[in-house]
Amino acid sequence: MTVSLTRADDADKQRAFLILLANPVVTAWTDPGGYGLVHRHAHTLGVWCARLGYQLAHLDQCYRLRRTPIAGTVAQPEGLPPERALLLLVLYAAACLDDHRDDSITLQELSDTVRLSAAGRGGWPYDPNLHRHRTLFISAMDWLVGQGVLERLTDDILREGWAQSGQGIGAGYRVHRDALVLFIDTGDVDLALRPPADDDDTRRQRLLRLMIETQALYPGELDDDDRSYLTGQRLRLAGFAEQMTGGTVESRADAIVLSIPPDRELPDSLLLGFPAASARDWAALAMIERIGAATEGSFRTLPLADVRRMAADVWADGGSRLTAELRESPAAVVAAVGHRLAELGLLRTSDDDWTLTPLAGRYRDAQLSTGESTGQIAGETTDETTRESGGQQMLMEGS
Known part of the structure; x- marks a missing residue:
C-alpha cells in the first residue's frame, strides 16, 4: 500500500512539472486541477527547477516557471515559433494592461489603447480597421486568457461580431493583476544579457534543459566540452529527466x-501525436521513408529539388484518395508535409534543402499500403513505441 501511494505521489509531481513546462503560468482559474498539483508539490518542484537553473515564482493563486537564460540562451523546443505580429500584439497588450487601473476591460477598449501605444512608439502599425489585424488581436487576447492574465466574461457572439465588423465592445474581460505581474516580469533580462562568470559550470543545466525541453538531445551538435561531459554524466542526466x-x-x-x-x-503540446490518422501524416511518413532511403548519416539532408521530385511521387501515389488540399499539386504536399514535420521537430528546412533530424528515424520502415477497394490510404509504423501499443492504422481524412 505504501509503495502504491508513493508511486501515485511521484506521478502527481511529474504531472505538475509537465504542466508547468507546457503552461509556464498556472493559475487557479485557468487550470484548477493543475494549480492544485503545483501548489501541493511546490517544494519538490522548486528543487527540480533548480536542477535546470529555473525558478518557480509564486504570487497569490498563481505560479510561474521562470526559464532564466544562461549566457543569453534558453533551450528552445523544436517546432515553429508563433507569428511575430502575434507576439508583438501580446506584448503591447500586456504593457497596456499594466497601465490600466480598472479590474475589467473590453476588447474594443484594449484594442484602441494598443493602437495608440504602437503608433506612439513608432512600432508595428496595428490597424484594427483591417480584418486580419482584428483576428490577430483576438488570438493575442486568447493567449493572455490562456496565461491567466485575462478572464473572459462574455460569450463568443460579441467577439465574433467584432472580428467581422470591428463594431461593438467585442468582449468583456476580467484583469488578473497577480498573473499579469508574473507574466511581464522583466527581472531576467539582465541574465539574458550578462555572460556567465568564468568559474560557472553550466553544462549540467544546459544539457538537462535540452533533454527535457526539446525531448531530443543530439551529441553531434555539442561542442567538445559538452560532449565530454555528456559521456560521463549521460546516465545521471537521464535519471533526472x-x-x-x-x-x-x-x-x-x-x-x-x-x-x-x-x-x-x-497538455497536447507535450506529446508528439504523430502519426495521426490523416492523409497529411501518411504523406509525411512516405516522405520520411523516401528521404531516409536516399540519404545517409544521422542528419539526413536532401536538396529541395529532390524533395519536390519525391513529393510529386507521393502526390501521384495518393491520387484521388488525398484530401482536397493535398490534391492541388505536389507543391501542396511539400508545404503541408514540411510544416507538419517542422512543427514536430523532425525536420529542419532552409531555402536550399530539407534535413531530417535523427528523431525522424523512429518513423522509418513504415509499411504503407493503399486500400484500392475502399479508396483509403493506410500505414502501419514499426517503431518500438507503436509496436508496443499494437500498431496504429492510418485512414484517410474526408476530403
Missing part, C-alpha cells in the same frame, strides 16, 4: 530522446 517527467530516455549514438507516456490529463 525520467524522475521529473515520468518519461523514458532512449539513448543512441546520434540522439538521446525523452519519450513522455500518453496521458489525457497532460
Whole structure:
C-alpha cells in the first residue's frame, strides 16, 4: 500500500512539472486541477527547477516557471515559433494592461489603447480597421486568457461580431493583476544579457534543459566540452529527466530522446501525436521513408529539388484518395508535409534543402499500403513505441 501511494505521489509531481513546462503560468482559474498539483508539490518542484537553473515564482493563486537564460540562451523546443505580429500584439497588450487601473476591460477598449501605444512608439502599425489585424488581436487576447492574465466574461457572439465588423465592445474581460505581474516580469533580462562568470559550470543545466525541453538531445551538435561531459554524466542526466517527467530516455549514438507516456490529463503540446490518422501524416511518413532511403548519416539532408521530385511521387501515389488540399499539386504536399514535420521537430528546412533530424528515424520502415477497394490510404509504423501499443492504422481524412 505504501509503495502504491508513493508511486501515485511521484506521478502527481511529474504531472505538475509537465504542466508547468507546457503552461509556464498556472493559475487557479485557468487550470484548477493543475494549480492544485503545483501548489501541493511546490517544494519538490522548486528543487527540480533548480536542477535546470529555473525558478518557480509564486504570487497569490498563481505560479510561474521562470526559464532564466544562461549566457543569453534558453533551450528552445523544436517546432515553429508563433507569428511575430502575434507576439508583438501580446506584448503591447500586456504593457497596456499594466497601465490600466480598472479590474475589467473590453476588447474594443484594449484594442484602441494598443493602437495608440504602437503608433506612439513608432512600432508595428496595428490597424484594427483591417480584418486580419482584428483576428490577430483576438488570438493575442486568447493567449493572455490562456496565461491567466485575462478572464473572459462574455460569450463568443460579441467577439465574433467584432472580428467581422470591428463594431461593438467585442468582449468583456476580467484583469488578473497577480498573473499579469508574473507574466511581464522583466527581472531576467539582465541574465539574458550578462555572460556567465568564468568559474560557472553550466553544462549540467544546459544539457538537462535540452533533454527535457526539446525531448531530443543530439551529441553531434555539442561542442567538445559538452560532449565530454555528456559521456560521463549521460546516465545521471537521464535519471533526472525520467524522475521529473515520468518519461523514458532512449539513448543512441546520434540522439538521446525523452519519450513522455500518453496521458489525457497532460497538455497536447507535450506529446508528439504523430502519426495521426490523416492523409497529411501518411504523406509525411512516405516522405520520411523516401528521404531516409536516399540519404545517409544521422542528419539526413536532401536538396529541395529532390524533395519536390519525391513529393510529386507521393502526390501521384495518393491520387484521388488525398484530401482536397493535398490534391492541388505536389507543391501542396511539400508545404503541408514540411510544416507538419517542422512543427514536430523532425525536420529542419532552409531555402536550399530539407534535413531530417535523427528523431525522424523512429518513423522509418513504415509499411504503407493503399486500400484500392475502399479508396483509403493506410500505414502501419514499426517503431518500438507503436509496436508496443499494437500498431496504429492510418485512414484517410474526408476530403
